[in-house]
Amino acid sequence: DAGVIQSPRHEVTEMGQEVTLRCKPISGHNSLFWYRQTMMRGLELLIYFNNNVPIDDSGMPEDRFSAKMPNASFSTLKIQPSEPRDSAVYFCASSTPATSNQPQHFGDGTRLSIL
Amino acid sequence: GENVGLHLPTLSVQEGDNSIINCAYSNSASDYFIWYKQESGKGPQFIIDIRSNMDKRQGQRVTVLLNKTVKHLSLQIAATQPGDSAVYFCAENTHDTDKLIFGTGTRLQVFP
Secondary structure, three states: OOEEEEEEEEEEOOOOEEEEEEEEEOOOOHHHHHHHEEEEOOOEEEEEEEEEEEOOOOOEEEEEEEEEEEEOOOOEEEEEEOHHHHHHEEEEEEOOOOOOOOOEOOOOEEEEEOO | OOOOOOOOOEEEEEEEOEEEEEEEEEOOOOOEEEEEEEEEOOOOOOEEEEEEOEEEEEOOOEEEEEEOOEEEEEEOOOOOHHHEEEEEEEEEEOOOOOOOOEEEEEEEEEEE
C-alpha cells in the first residue's frame, strides 16, 4: 500500500522566493498534519485538517505560512516569502480520527534549504 | 531526520543485547501512546502503540510498557540489530484531540 507521499524531497531556493510543499495522504485517512523538524526545536506541529477543514493552525509560525487542503487526497504548505530560518525538514502525516486511537503515518519529508 | 543534535540522549548497545528506551510523558489525561522510529533521511515510522487501559503490549521483538502512576513509557527491543539504529520518539495523545505530543527523542546506536 502507498504511504504518505510528499514532494519535492529536496528544495533549495533563495530567500524571498515562494515555496510550495505537497502532500498526498494515505487513501481513506481523513486527518492530515503538517510538521516541521529542526535540530533546535525538534518536531513541531504546524497545522492539521480533519475532512479537509483546518482545525488547529496555532503552530503556523507566521503569516508567511499558509496551508490548504482542496480535497481528501491533496494538501499544500506554502511559504511566501521564504527566509533562511525556514530551512528545515517538513513532514506530512495522515491518520484516521483520533477518537479511534490510530497512529499518524508520516511521509519521508521535504528537506527545505533557503539560501 | 533532524533530531541529531548535541542534546539528544544516546543509548549505545552491543548487537544482540536488549535495549530499553525510556520516556516520561506530561499529561495525566493522555490515554494513547505511540513509539516511532526515525532513520536518517526518513520520516518517523510507527513501531507500536498502547492504550491507557493496558500496561504492556508486545510486538515483533518489541515490547511497550506503560506505568500511568509515574507517567512513564518504555520501549524494549529484544536482540538489538544494526538495523535498529535510529532515533526513537514517544508520543502521547488524548481521545478528544488529534494532536500528538512528541518527546525529544533518544538515539539508539548499535555496535558489533
